[in-house]
Amino acid sequence: MEQPQKLGGNENRCFILNITNYNGIWQGQNPFVEALPIFTTQLAAILIVTRFFYHLFKPLHQPRIVSDILGGILLGPSALGKIVYFSDLFPKRNIVTVETLAYMALFLHMFLVGLELDLTAIGRISKKAIILTISGLLFPFIVGVAFFYSLLESFDQYRIQVHNIGCGFLWAASLTVTSFPAIGRILCDLKLLNSEIGRLTMPIALISDLGSWILVVILIPFCDNPANAIYVILVTIVYVVASFYLIRPFLGWMVHFTSDGNNNYSDCYLCLALVGVVLSAFTTDITGTHPIVGSFVFGLIMPNDIALVLMDRFGYFISGLLMPVFFTVAGLRIDIFKITKWSLVFVVVPLLLTVKILSFLPISLFTNIHSKDSFALGLLMTTKGIWAILVCITALDKGVLHAGDYAVTVISILLMNSIIAPTIATLYKRTNLFIKYNSRTIQEARNKTELRILVCIHSYCNVPGILKLLEISHGSRHNQLTVFALHLVDLADQPSSVLIVHDSHSPRFEETKANGAHHDYDSAETDQIVTAFNEFEKTNDNVSVQSLTTLSPFTAMHGDICSLAEEKFVALLILPFHKHATKEQSLEKIISSFPNINQNVLDNAPCSVGIFIDRGFEVTNGSDPDYGVHEIAMVFIGGVDDCEALFYAWRMARKPGVLLTVIRLLETDSRDQRKSNELDDDCINDFRIQTSNDDFIIYEEKIVNDGEELIEALKEMENKFELFIVGRRDGLDSPITSELLDRIDYLELGIIGDLLAASDSATSSILVVQQFVNLIDNKVIEDLIGTQWLSMDRTAMNFGSRRLLMATSNTLWMYSEQKLKAMHDVDEGDVDDGDGV
Numbered sequence: 001m002e003q004p005q006k007l008g009g010n011e012n013r014c015f016i017l018n019i020t021n022y023n024g025i026w027q028g029q030n031p032f033v034e035a036l037p038i039f040t041t042q043l044a045a046i047l048i049v050t051r052f053f054y055h056l057f058k059p060l061h062q063p064r065i066v067s068d069i070l071g072g073i074l075l076g077p078s079a080l081g082k083i084v085y086f087s088d089l090f091p092k093r094n095i096v097t098v099e100t101l102a103y104m105a106l107f108l109h110m111f112l113v114g115l116e117l118d119l120t121a122i123g124r125i126s127k128k129a130i131i132l133t134i135s136g137l138l139f140p141f142i143v144g145v146a147f148f149y150s151l152l153e154s155f156d157q158y159r160i161q162v163h164n165i166g167c168g169f170l171w172a173a174s175l176t177v178t179s180f181p182a183i184g185r186i187l188c189d190l191k192l193l194n195s196e197i198g199r200l201t202m203p204i205a206l207i208s209d210l211g212s213w214i215l216v217v218i219l220i221p222f223c224d225n226p227a228n229a230i231y232v233i234l235v236t237i238v239y240v241v242a243s244f245y246l247i248r249p250f251l252g253w254m255v256h257f258t259s260d261g262n263n264n265y266s267d268c269y270l271c272l273a274l275v276g277v278v279l280s281a282f283t284t285d286i287t288g289t290h291p292i293v294g295s296f297v298f299g300l301i302m303p304n305d306i307a308l309v310l311m312d313r314f315g316y317f318i319s320g321l322l323m324p325v326f327f328t329v330a331g332l333r334i335d336i337f338k339i340t341k342w343s344l345v346f347v348v349v350p351l352l353l354t355v356k357i358l359s360f361l362p363i364s365l366f367t368n369i370h371s372k373d374s375f376a377l378g379l380l381m382t383t384k385g386i387w388a389i390l391v392c393i394t395a396l397d398k399g400v401l402h403a404g405d406y407a408v409t410v411i412s413i414l415l416m417n418s419i420i421a422p423t424i425a426t427l428y429k430r431t432n433l434f435i436k437y438n439s440r441t442i443q444e445a446r447n448k449t450e451l452r453i454l455v456c457i458h459s460y461c462n463v464p465g466i467l468k469l470l471e472i473s474h475g476s477r478h479n480q481l482t483v484f485a486l487h488l489v490d491l492a493d494q495p496s497s498v499l500i501v502h503d504s505h506s507p508r509f510e511e512t513k514a515n516g517a518h519h520d521y522d523s524a525e526t527d528q529i530v531t532a533f534n535e536f537e538k539t540n541d542n543v544s545v546q547s548l549t550t551l552s553p554f555t556a557m558h559g560d561i562c563s564l565a566e567e568k569f570v571a572l573l574i575l576p577f578h579k580h581a582t583k584e585q586s587l588e589k590i591i592s593s594f595p596n597i598n599q600n601v602l603d604n605a606p607c608s609v610g611i612f613i614d615r616g617f618e619v620t621n622g623s624d625p626d627y628g629v630h631e632i633a634m635v636f637i638g639g640v641d642d643c644e645a646l647f648y649a650w651r652m653a654r655k656p657g658v659l660l661t662v663i664r665l666l667e668t669d670s671r672d673q674r675k676s677n678e679l680d681d682d683c684i685n686d687f688r689i690q691t692s693n694d695d696f697i698i699y700e701e702k703i704v705n706d707g708e709e710l711i712e713a714l715k716e717m718e719n720k721f722e723l724f725i726v727g728r729r730d731g732l733d734s735p736i737t738s739e740l741l742d743r744i745d746y747l748e749l750g751i752i753g754d755l756l757a758a759s760d761s762a763t764s765s766i767l768v769v770q771q772f773v774n775l776i777d778n779k780v781i782e783d784l785i786g787t788q789w790l791s792m793d794r795t796a797m798n799f800g801s802r803r804l805l806m807a808t809s810n811t812l813w814m815y816s817e818q819k820l821k822a823m824h825d826v827d828e829g830d831v832d833d834g835d836g837v
Contacts, residue, residue, distance in 0.1 A: 038089070039097050043325070045089060046098075049074060050324040061189055061421035063182055065385060066414055068324045072331015081332075090332060102329040105322030106386065107281045107295035112318060113181060114299020115307045117206070125203045129363075133207040136359040136381060137176065141215070143355045144172025151344070170223050170395040173215055174409055175352050175416075179385025180209030186383065186421050191563060192428055197373055201380050212387045213296070219391075221288055224398055232288035239283060240297055248301035251276075255303045265309050273302065273310055292390070330389045330410060333396065338404040339411075348412045353419070356382045376427055383420055384413045440607045440772045442571055442648045450480040451651075452570040454607075456561060457487045458594065460525050462576040463532050465614030465765060469574070469723075471540065472630060472652045480542045484568050485533045487526060487549040488557060488597075499560065502530050502547040558600035566606040572648070573605055574767075577613040577749075577757070598748050602728075602770055608644055609770045611748060613757050617723055617765035629659045629696075633721040633764075635714070635752055636664045637734070638680040641727030644771035646687060649725045653697050661698045661721065662687070665713065667705075667734055707739040714755050718762040726752045728770040 053067035053074075073079060080086035090098070122130075148168035183205045187198045217236060221229035259265060277295050284294035302310070339345075357378035363369055392409050395401035401409065442451075453473065455466050474481040491498075530547045537545040550560045565573050578594035602609055634649035636642045646662065653660035664684060691697040704710045718724075728750035729737070737751045744754045753768035 035094060035097065038091070038094050042089060042094075042098050043101075045075060046071065046325055046328045047321070050328060060418075061186070061425050063185055063383070063417055063421060064324075065182065065327055065389075066417050068327030069331040069334075069389075069410065069414055071324070072328035073334050073336075074331075075328070076332040076334060078334055078336040095332075098325065099329055101322070102326040103291070105318060106326050106390070107291045108277065108314070108318045109323050109326075109386070110292040111277045111295040111299040112311060112315060114296040115302055115311055117180075117300065119210075119300065122207065122210075125207065129204060130207055132360070132363055133204045134211060136204075136356070136378070137178070137208055137211045137215070139359045140352065140355045141172050141176040144175055144352065145169060147348075147351060148172060151347075169219055170391055170400050171405070171409060173212075173219055174388045174391040174395070175348065175384075175412065176356075177212035177215065177384065177387040177391065178205060178208040178381050179212075179383050179387060180205045182383045182385035182417075183380050186380070186424065190421065190425050190428065191567075192424070197376055197424075197428060200369065200373060201377055204377065205381070208381060209387075216387055216391060217289060217293055220290060220394055223395070223400055224288070228288065235287045236284065236289045236293060239287065239294070243280075243297050243301050248303075251301065252303045255305055259305070265306055269306055270310065270313060273306065290390075290394075326386075327389065330393055333393070333403075334407045334410055335403055336407055336411075339407050340404055341408075344408050345412055345415065348408070349415045349419075352412070353379070353382055353416060372427060376424055379420055379423060382416050384417055388413050440571060442608060442644055442651065442769075443771075444571065450482060451572075452482045452484070452568060453572045453574060454484045454486060454561075454565050454568060454570040455574045456576065457485060457529055458576050458578075460528050460532075461580055462614065463529055465617040466574065466576070466612060467532065467536050468617050469612060469767065470536065472632075472655045472658055473648075474540060474543060474655065480544065481540075482544045483533070483536075483546070484564070484570065485529065485545060485547045486561065486564060487529050487547070488561075489549060489551045490554050490557070491551050498551040499564070500549040500551070502549065554597060558597050558604065561597075561601055562604050562606060570607050572608050572610060573601065574610045574612055575601060577611055580614070595746070595748065602730075602748055605770075605772065608772045610648075611728075611753070611768045613749075613753075613766040613768075615763055615765045629657055630723070631659045631661065631721045632723045632725065633717060634660065634662045634725045636662060636680075636684065637667075637727070637729065637737070637752065638677060639727055639729045640679075640771045641729050641750070641769055643680070643683040643727070645725045645727040645767075645769040646683060648767075648769060650687060650691070650697075652725075653691070653694070659696050659698070661700065663717070664699070664701045665710065666701055666703050707737070710737070710740070711755060714752070715759070718756060718759055718764055721764050724756055724764050724766045726750070726756070726766065726768055728753065728768050730770065 050068045050071040053070050054064060057067055075081065075086070075090065077087075081090065145168045148171050180202075183201060187201065192198045218233060221232035225232075255269070259269070277298050280294035280298035281291035282294070284297075285291040357375055360378035360381060361371070361374050363374045363377065389410070392401065392406055392413075396403075396406045451473070453470065455470065457463060457466070470481070470483055526549060533545045533547050537543050548564070550557065550564070552560050561573070561575075575598050576594075578598065598611060602611075632649060632652060634646055636646055649660055649662070652658055688699055691699075702713055704713055728748075729752070730747075730750060740751050740755070744751060745758060746754050749757055749766075749768050753766055756762060756764070756766050
């Protein structure tokens with residue numbers, strides 16, 4: 001049906017618009033003069049161009065906003081829009097359709113941001129940090145206003161003799177506001193989210209983002225209609241208060257009494273949530289603020305139970321597919337040929353960067369933060385996102401900014417954003433971290449007061465043995481032991497990884513349980529692990545424990561482990577063996593994917609690695625000499641791995657109640673002479689000299705002539721000790737061990753470790769040690785992680801994420817179901833194999 005439509009402006013024109021082309025190309029008509037064909041073509045062009053720029057600039061660590069706006073500039077009047085055929089792609093009669101979709105994407109995206117933010121996190125930030133953050137927002141804003149009016153003659157506002165007092169305020173606000181999600185994406189892409197600069201930046205970015213939100217809410221009404229601005233702001237405040245104290249309890253009551261309590265929400269809930277977003281955005285729009293205010297507030301007040309479902313259903317569609325349309329539309333409005341003074345761009349960018357950095361440098365004066373971190377913090381606070389672009393578009397629509405001013409402002413934003421990520425990447429290179437990270441082995445850390453160990457946990461059954469291993473590793477009460485306990489949870493169907501840092505002072509799943517979620521299996525297991533390590537920290541002096549959980553696919557889990565080991569500067573990484581001991585002391589497989597994880601970690605770890613085979617090595621009173629002695633054996637043949645294992649066993653021997661026996665197996669050559677090398681002799685001689693007066697350390701030597709004698713020697717001693725510590729000796733060939741290569745079942749254990757583990761009659765636990773030898777290139781760890789640690793498209797960060805608790809609980813529940821199913825499949829597979837035999 002043909003519909004006449006009038007578009008306002010300097011002149012009225014009447015367009016005859018059809019929704020679609022009924023006759024098609026067969027009648028010789030141009031299908032792109034109709035609404036639907038050209039709209040779909042516009043969407044396709046936007047997605048193709050923005051994706052192309054995104055992948056083009058990704059190696060340069062450029063944020064998504066840069067590629068999206070550049071795509072709009074390319075498609076707009078600044079580039080392809082000057083060409084005849086491309087100029088018809090975004091005609092004036094149809095641009096309103098794309099802009100409507102862009103604004104819908106905007107307020108839906110702000111709804112997702114509201115779902116994610118945790119306002120209670122502000123209460124954990126010190127007042128000093130809040131004051132410094134507010135000053136870091138207001139000081140650049142004041143300087144920006146002064147700068148605008150000092151250079152008023154350079155702007156279009158002056159030349160066309162239109163004076164609007166709000167112009168300088170909106171212009172300064174667009175260059176002052178900060179984007180919390182954009183900063184999180186940059187830190188995540190650079191693998192700095194959980195580093196010192198990441199933990200420093202995220203809380204301040206959250207406050208700055210909320211301050212930007214308040215600034216925008218106040219400025220838009222004042223610049224649009226100063227006479228009614230006070231009424232608009234008061235109505236907005238009333239609506240926000242009513243949303244939190246009236247609408248939020250009602251939504252919680254409705255979900256609680258209408259759902260079945262198992263988080264399987266029907267489409268009706270999702271539909272009602274979307275209707276609520278639209279109504280809330282409509283309410284704040286008609287009251288004079290902006291639709292995104294209502295959608296953002298509605299996201300904040302949504303009940304926790306349904307929030308994760310909404311993000312999973314709509315997250316990628318809104319943030320990944322629709323939001324590029326909004327930024328592209330912002331780029332389409334840029335006409336670089338209307339910029340009369342390009343010098344403004346090159347003045348604005350350095351000035352705003354300098355002012356923002358200077359406003360955060362005082363943090364280093366009031367705290368112990370290094371000046372480099374303060375500089376990086378100020379630089380990150382210049383990151384722009386939705387707020388800045390929204391202010392620019394609003395100012396352009398309301399006539400506060402004109403085409404040339406708008407182009408200067410948006411291009412300045414692009415330049416600032418493009419500078420930030422590469423600069424931060426240069427400041428915090430992996431090589432810089434490597435220089436500080438010297439204690440990568442036990443040998444290097446033996447003379448230091450602190451030993452840092454990362455232990456990985458598959459399930460709670462790994463905890464008792466690993467805790468005992470850590471207990472005897474804390475050889476002297478005068479030395480500090482820092483433990484990072486990482487619970488490994490598989491997310492088979494998720495494209496990204498999540499790292500959770502547990503608070504030792506509050507239960508991780510308290511909120512979830514309070515809301516009636518029934519995920520007791522995984523909640524109980526994770527709480528048990530965290531509680532056990534917290535108790536270990538309390539009952540041991542000079543021991544510090546940090547509990548973490550990584551939720552990631554098995555294919556990327558080894559990358560998460562290696563990256564965390566590097567970021568925490570650990571000297572030893574302990575992995576549980578993928579088989580657990582039964583009551584009969586035989587080993588049974590739990591999950592088949594863990595061997596691949598262990599092997600990948602061994603190949604790429606940035607420190608020494610130990611694989612622990614637990615056969616009942618639990619925490620007892622044996623560490624007290626009054627209750628008995630723990631007997632530990634170290635089997636030494638030769639090589640750097642054996643030397644590393646020897647030094648670790650030596651450290652354990654300092655623990656009261658530990659009896660260490662070092663057994664050196666010497667090979668003989670064809671002339672019946674002992675074979676050894678200078679490195680091994682130096683290591684053993686150093687050990688013997690320094691422990692010669694220690695009654696709890698025994699040194700023995702045994703000569704073996706062939707592989708059978710080696711097996712027999714290990715068989716004789718397999719039940720005499722509680723724990724064996726051996727080197728992996730990967731790649732070291734000798735006549736005796738070479739003839740046993742065909743008998744190895746588990747390459748990750750090495751020959752000696754495999755022989756000890758393969759015995760069904762053995763009762764001793766085993767720790768197989770591999771020493772870190774060669775420094776890994778900077779990009780190795782970065783390339784290991786095939787997926788991001790967090791889904792930054794949904795602004796899910798370690799700090800300020802209200803929904804991370806719910807995401808953790810639900811994914812752990814999913815993991816419970818997958819884990820039980822996997823164990824059931826393994827059991828059935830074993831039965832089938834037995835029947836077949």
